[in-house]
Amino acid sequence: MSTGRDERMAELREIFFESAQELLQALNDEALKLEKEPGDAEIVRTIRRIVHTLKGDAAACGYRELSELAHDMEDVLALQTASAHTSLPQVAFTAADVFGAILTAYRRRVKVPSTEPLRKMIHAMAEYAGNVPAPKKKLAGNKTSRSKTPATRDSAGNRREESRVPARARLAAWNEYEKLAIQKALRQGKKLYHVLADIDLDCGMPIAGRQLVQVALSAIGEILAIRPEAGASQAERLVEFAVASDQTAEQIAARCQVPTVISKVTVGLIADATGAKDPNFAIPHPIATFTSESAAKLEHSPASQPLSESEDDQQPTTPSHMASLADNILRVDAERIDNVLNLVGELIIGKSMLQQTLNDFAKRFPKDHMRGKFADAMALQGRVLNDLQRSVMKIRMVPVEQLFRRFPRLIRDVGRQCGKQVELVISGQHTDLDKSILDAIAEPITHLIRNAVSHGIESAEERQRAGKSPNGTIRLQAYHQANQVVVEVRDDGQGINAERVKTRAVEQGMITAEAAAQLSESEILDLIFQPGLSTAEQITEVSGRGVGMDVVQSVLRRLKGTVEVETNPGRGTAFRLKLPLTLAIIKALLFRVEHRLYAIALSSVAEIARTIESEIHQVDNREILQLRNQVLPMVRLGRLPVGADHGSHKIFVLVITSGDKKFGLIVDQLEGEQELVIKALDDHAISTDLVSGASIMGDGRVVMILNLSAVVEHFSRSRFKSSGVLGSGMLLSHEERSPLGPIDRGAQA
Amino acid sequence: MEQFAPVRRSKDGQPVRYLIVDDSVFARKNLARMIESFGGQVASEAGDGLTAITEYDRTSPDIVLMDITMPQMEGIEAAEKIVQQHPEARIVMVSSVGYQENIVAALQRGARHFVQKPVKPDVLYEVIKYVLGDDAAVTNAAGAGA
Numbered sequence: 049m050s051t052g053r054d055e056r057m058a059e060l061r062e063i064f065f066e067s068a069q070e071l072l073q074a075l076n077d078e079a080l081k082l083e084k085e086p087g088d089a090e091i092v093r094t095i096r097r098i099v100h101t102l103k104g105d106a107a108a109c110g111y112r113e114l115s116e117l118a119h120d121m122e123d124v125l126a127l128q129t130a131s132a133h134t135s136l137p138q139v140a141f142t143a144a145d146v147f148g149a150i151l152t153a154y155r156r157r158v159k160v161p162s163t164e165p166l167r168k169m170i171h172a173m174a175e176y177a178g179n180v181p182a183p184k185k186k187l188a189g190n191k192t193s194r195s196k197t198p199a200t201r202d203s204a205g206n207r208r209e210e211s212r213v214p215a216r217a218r219l220a221a222w223n224e225y226e227k228l229a230i231q232k233a234l235r236q237g238k239k240l241y242h243v244l245a246d247i248d249l250d251c252g253m254p255i256a257g258r259q260l261v262q263v264a265l266s267a268i269g270e271i272l273a274i275r276p277e278a279g280a281s282q283a284e285r286l287v288e289f290a291v292a293s294d295q296t297a298e299q300i301a302a303r304c305q306v307p308t309v310i311s312k313v314t315v316g317l318i319a320d321a322t323g324a325k326d327p328n329f330a331i332p333h334p335i336a337t338f339t340s341e342s343a344a345k346l347e348h349s350p351a352s353q354p355l356s357e358s359e360d361d362q363q364p365t366t367p368s369h370m371a372s373l374a375d376n377i378l379r380v381d382a383e384r385i386d387n388v389l390n391l392v393g394e395l396i397i398g399k400s401m402l403q404q405t406l407n408d409f410a411k412r413f414p415k416d417h418m419r420g421k422f423a424d425a426m427a428l429q430g431r432v433l434n435d436l437q438r439s440v441m442k443i444r445m446v447p448v449e450q451l452f453r454r455f456p457r458l459i460r461d462v463g464r465q466c467g468k469q470v471e472l473v474i475s476g477q478h479t480d481l482d483k484s485i486l487d488a489i490a491e492p493i494t495h496l497i498r499n500a501v502s503h504g505i506e507s508a509e510e511r512q513r514a515g516k517s518p519n520g521t522i523r524l525q526a527y528h529q530a531n532q533v534v535v536e537v538r539d540d541g542q543g544i545n546a547e548r549v550k551t552r553a554v555e556q557g558m559i560t561a562e563a564a565a566q567l568s569e570s571e572i573l574d575l576i577f578q579p580g581l582s583t584a585e586q587i588t589e590v591s592g593r594g595v596g597m598d599v600v601q602s603v604l605r606r607l608k609g610t611v612e613v614e615t616n617p618g619r620g621t622a623f624r625l626k627l628p629l630t631l632a633i634i635k636a637l638l639f640r641v642e643h644r645l646y647a648i649a650l651s652s653v654a655e656i657a658r659t660i661e662s663e664i665h666q667v668d669n670r671e672i673l674q675l676r677n678q679v680l681p682m683v684r685l686g687r688l689p690v691g692a693d694h695g696s697h698k699i700f701v702l703v704i705t706s707g708d709k710k711f712g713l714i715v716d717q718l719e720g721e722q723e724l725v726i727k728a729l730d731d732h733a734i735s736t737d738l739v740s741g742a743s744i745m746g747d748g749r750v751v752m753i754l755n756l757s758a759v760v761e762h763f764s765r766s767r768f769k770s771s772g773v774l775g776s777g778m779l780l781s782h783e784e785r786s787p788l789g790p791i792d793r794g795a796q797a
Numbered sequence: 798m799e800q801f802a803p804v805r806r807s808k809d810g811q812p813v814r815y816l817i818v819d820d821s822v823f824a825r826k827n828l829a830r831m832i833e834s835f836g837g838q839v840a841s842e843a844g845d846g847l848t849a850i851t852e853y854d855r856t857s858p859d860i861v862l863m864d865i866t867m868p869q870m871e872g873i874e875a876a877e878k879i880v881q882q883h884p885e886a887r888i889v890m891v892s893s894v895g896y897q898e899n900i901v902a903a904l905q906r907g908a909r910h911f912v913q914k915p916v917k918p919d920v921l922y923e924v925i926k927y928v929l930g931d932d933a934a935v936t937n938a939a940g941a942g943a
Contacts (some may be wrong), residue, residue, distance in 0.1 A: 061826065067823040097820075098864045104893055105823045110917040122895065252893075252913045258899040260911070263904055307923035308912070 062379075064109045068151055071102045076457045079140035086134055096125040102147065106566030111162050114150050117167070124173050126365070133176060138170045141457075226273040226290065232271060233292035239317060240272075241297060243289040245304055246312040257309040258287045264303050269293025288320070340517050349535050361696070365579070382483065385443050392437050399433055400722060400746030402426060419775065420652045441629070444484070448535065449477035449527045455497055455524060464502040469508065469519040471499050476526040481533050485607055485627055489535065489691055492600040492611075496623050497522060498536040504541035504621055514618060516540065532609070532651060533629060538622035544615040545571045553578070570709070573613045577601040600625075605757050608634075608649070608740060610706055636725060636743075638719035638751060639700065641686040646715075646753045647703070647724055652756055654710070655703040656718070661688075662695035673701060673712055683763050705758045711763070726753060738762060801922050802935045804837025806859065813925070813933055814840040816856060817892065818849040818872065824914075828862055828891070831918045835925060836936075845876075846870025853886065855877050859932070860925060863890040865899045865901035873903045878909070880907030886930050891916060 083093045098368040099137045103118035121143055133139075148165040153160045232241060243265065258274075264700050265271050270629045273290040293300060297315040304313040385797070406422050413419070452474050463470040505511075505520030512518050523538040550564050551577045559567075567575075579598040600623075609627040628634070636647035637656075657675055664671050664682060671682040680703065688694070701712040740755035804813055813833050817839060819825045829839045839855040843849040845867045853861065861879065865872040876888045890903045892912040900911045909928045912921050926933065 056830075060823075060830075064823050065825055067821060071821075094868070097868070100866055100893070100895075101821045101824070104914045105821055107825070107893075108827055119895075124893070253897040253900060253911065256897050256904065256911055259901045259904040263909075306910070307927045308920045 064105055065151060065155055066379075068105060068147075070101060071098050071105075072148050072151075073453055074098050075140060075144040075147070076691065077139045079144065080460060082140065083137040086137070090417055092125060095123055097138075099125065099143070104166050111150075111154055113163065114147065114154070117149070117150070120170050123169050127174065131390075133173055135169070135173070135442075136340070139166075139173060140555055142169055143199070170637065207786070222797075223273075227597070229272045230290060231449050231682040233270065236292075238270075238292040238294060241269075241289075241291045241293060242316045242318050243291055243300060243304060244314040244316075245287045245289070245310050246308055247285045247287065248311040254285055257306070259305050260306050260309055261287060261289070263295075264306060265289055265291050265300070265602070267301060268303055288683045291777060301658040310534050323509055346485045356557075380443075382444075385440065389444070392433070392440050393434055394727055396437070396723055397744055397746065399426075399430060401748075402429075402746070408558070424791050442480075443480050445480035446483050446486060447478050448481050448486060448533075451490055452477045452524060454490075458497060459492065459501055459522060462498055466502050467507070468501060469504055469518055470505055471521045473521060474525070475523070479526040480529065481526070481627065482629065484742075485609075487627060488603055488607055489627065492603045492625065493535065494526075494539060495596050495600055497524070498538040500537060501540065501622070504539040504543075506542050510542075529626070533627045535625045535627065536622055537625075538620060540620040543619060543621050544576070545617065546615075549573070549575055570613075573615060576613070577611070591733055605755065607681065608755070610757050634724055635755075636724045636751075636753065637721055638703070639715040640719060641704065641715050643746075645714075645719065645749060646685075646754050647722075647751045648704070648713075648754045648756060650721060652703050652704055653705055654705045655701060657701040657712070659699060659701055660695065661697040661699060664699075672716075675701070675703070675712070678710075681763075682712045682714055683759060685713045686714070686716055704765040705755065705761050709760060711760070713759075724751065724753065801835045801918070804922075804926060804929065804933050805836065805936050807932055810888075810936075812836055812838040813860060814838050814856070814858045816841050816843065816852055816854075816858040816861045818843045818846070818867070818875065819845050819862060820867040821864075822829060824864065824891075828916065828921075831916065832862075834918065837920055839927075844868075846872060846875030849875045850878050854884065857883075859865050859887065860928060861886060861888040862912075863888050863903075864897045865903070871899075873899055873906060874909045875907040877902050882939055889924060889928060895935050914931065933942065 075095065077097065078091055078095045082088060082095065085091065093418050099122045099466055100143055103115045103122060106115035106118060123138075143166055146161075146163055149161045152164065181655060215683060229606050230240060243261075245258075245261050247254045251257045260273065269361050270292045272292055273288075275288040284624065291300065295303075297317055301313045301315045304310060304315070403426060405424060406419075409416075410423070455474075456472050459470050459472045501520070504518075505522070505544050506514070508518040511520065521540050523536070524534045525538075526533060528534075546569050550572050553559050553572075554561050558575065558578055564572075576601065600611055604627075607627060609625060612624045612626070613621065614624070615621040628651075633651040637647060637650045637653050638647045642645070659671075661674065664673055666672075669683060673682055680701075682701070685758050698711050700715050700718055702715060703710065703712055722745070724743040726743055737758045739752045740758070741753040743751050743753060747753055805811060806813055807922045811834070815828075815837050817825045817828050819828070819834070819842075822844075825842050825844075829842070832839060837860075840858040841852040843852045847873075849861070849863065861876075863872045863876050869877075871893070872890060878888065879888060880932075881888050884907070886907075888903075888908040890900050890908050891901055891914060892911065893914040900908075904911065912922050912924050926935065
């Protein structure tokens with residue numbers, strides 16, 4: 049029909065897809081539970097309820113295949129014997145998969161995939177229970193198609209009428225008890241009516257319909273007898289009542305005229321106080337007959353016209369329909385929020401411009417009384433801006449549970465493939481994380497979990513030999529740490545054998561044997577993130593880890609997060625993904641190197657130290673600084689000062705923690721802290737991975753944001769190659785480096 | 798676009814207020830749309846029977862549309878509890894064919910009517926008018942209280 053209607057339908061379908069996805073997730077969850085506690089009636093009920101909801105929703109959207117399949121499944125779940133069947137969890141898993149595939153097909157508007165495997169399973173279960181639902185399904189199908197075809201419906205009224213004619217004259221034979229009750233009512237002077245009600249053929253629930261008439265009648269009189277008797281299971285479409293009432297036949301008929309349920313009512317006066325006393329009454333004259341008016345109305349009601357090919361549930365609504373929905377949830381395109389966030393970013397730049405101007409003003413007119421007013425206004429604006437930023441960020445935040453919920457099924461499936469029993473323990477699932485970050489880490493975490501199950505956790509026999517419980521455990525947890533969110537995947541498997549990683553790395557020519565000998569254990573573990581080491585199955589032999597680990601690393605780097613490994617041979621391995629709360633805005637420390645402005649995330653700076661050049665020592669081919677009682681490796685971003693007095697040259701050292709590493713960055717000058725709005729840099733705008741983004745300062749200057757994990761990696765790599773000169777001059781351009789590079793100093797070492 | 802003639806409360810000519818109870822968000826939205834096309838107003842929504850009871854107490858709706866199968870407390874029990882507290886409550890059960898016995902049980906416990914899922918707007922409209930009886934009137938599109 050009109051586009052407005054199509055749009056609404058499309059929107060409704062969108063909601064359906066979303067909620068259906070939730071239902072499938074729940075189905076998976078319950079199936080997992082059922083697998084642990086087979087035959088638990090409560091879980092089976094929940095599963096049935098989920099399938100039922102899915103069925104209803106799908107039917108309302110006009111998705112026949114899905115709703116019918118769900119219907120069959122629901123029927124089977126209702127069978128006592130079937131619900132105790134041991135294969136039920138498997139059926140539920142298959143159902144979740146098949147339903148999921150159907151949904152995907154609907155969404156992409158492609159042909160619905162084969163549902164045969166699930167149908168077979170359902171059928172097998174029904175047979176097992178000695179009850180084949182197939183005919184039932186047919187029935188349901190027929191019913192639907194009947195009510196769906198307007199043509200049938202048009203004629204239905206007439207046909208119904210005809211077919212009921214012979215039955216209409218029917219009068220039940222009351223039993224002795226009922227006769228007594230009738231006689232008693234008559235003696236009391238009540239009027240006795242015979243009510244014959246036709247249940248509408250479109251009413252799918254005749255027994256409920258009958259109950260409704262019964263309720264209506266008992267409100268105006270006393271029901272002395274009903275035919276068919278209560279408890280009769282067959283779906284009788286004609287119901288008879290003997291009612292004692294002091295109302296008129298018309299009133300009674302009107303009362304029974306229940307729309308959508310009763311198509312025709314005939315009320316006859318059997319006898320009154322003055323009439324025949326014979327309880328085996330003659331056939332009464334129908335004195336009030338009402339045929340469903342509503343049925344006629346339905347014919348031209350616009351809504352009964354089929355909407356596309358579907359069972360239509362939509363009605364045109366006012367444009368404000370969404371606004372008045374009570375649960376107040378708004379579905380917004382992520383892009384719109386990003387736009388707002390972008391504008392907030394611009395505002396922050398604007399704020400620092402103002403701040404800058406104000407500083408200049410204060411310098412120029414130190415005694416002007418306007419200064420205080422400006423400062424107040426700035427402070428207020430700053431506060432509001434902060435709140436605004438936080439609020440917008442919050443919109444983007446979702447609990448990690450959204451992601452975590454997928455993993456129980458994954459672990460079960462991978463565990464089955466490997467023949468291992470693995471339990472998943474989840475904690476901190478309510479920790480919030482930026483949606484785009486959450487989406488981005490889905491793959492890495494899947495990877496880590498897969499690896500943990502297939503390689504990390506040993507077989508049951510091996511575990512028992514090692515004195516561990518035969519079932520492995522994987523702990524998945526999320527928590528806040530400073531300004532970051534940490535997602536940890538921890539297994540209690542065999543751990544990573546560092547020696548073998550090292551051997552392998554040397555064999556593959558990634559590092560030299562000498563360099564390898566110098567590596568600390570954590571540096572060795574970092575090798576598993578190298579692409580070279582992660583390709584083939586040798587990794588499985590080597591360490592039980594590594595397939596696609598470089599992917600994990602690269603995703604984390606893109607997110608400006610880090611990944612750390614901690615392993616305990618024989619006790620297990622933990623991967624910690626440290627993620628920024630959000631991608632867009634960081635609190636940064638600004639500094640200068642070679643007169644250029646750079647920034648790093650303030651959260652990664654542990655400490656700032658001042659020292660002079662002569663405090664930096666060369667040990668073992670690297671520059672170090674002794675800071676109180678610890679020895680820090682140094683990364684020199686600029687070039688070494690030259691000249692006789694370079695030893696007294698003042699420098700700043702930023703003590704950085706990145707992942708589990710701690711090191712010092714040698715910089716020339718500090719510029720202070722500031723909130724920076726990160727602007728992504730195109731790949732062709734910059735040729736190094738050491739810089740991950742840029743930002744604009746209040747005064748228009750551009751600042752480069754340093755990518756710490758790349759700096760660290762660069763630094764370690766240059767050591768493996770033992771190329772002589774340490775991380776020095778890392779940020780220099782090629783031209784700057786060659787003529788002036790600190791080669792003498794390096795050679796000296 | 799076609800619209801049902803708005804049904805308003807007889808006593809004050811205000812829109813009829815509904816409480817929608819269903820564990821499916823989708824089903825709730827769907828019903829909400831229909832209700833609005835009847836000129837009604839969603840007073841509240843609930844996803845389970847327990848919430849339905851508290852929401853009834855809080856909002857005193859004119860009509861409750863109640864699903865049968867829900868977590869925490871099923872529709873029948875919730876309907877029964879609401880009717881016990883508020884005999885005037887008009888509860889319409891909304892469910893699919895497979896739950897006929899439950900609907901019968903709910904009707905015995907005080908629910909006023911039922912509609913079958915998937916809900917057809919015209920059917921629901923008729924049911925609503927029937928259930929409201931004299932307490933509501935169909936107004937013309939101008940919205941003048943009857």
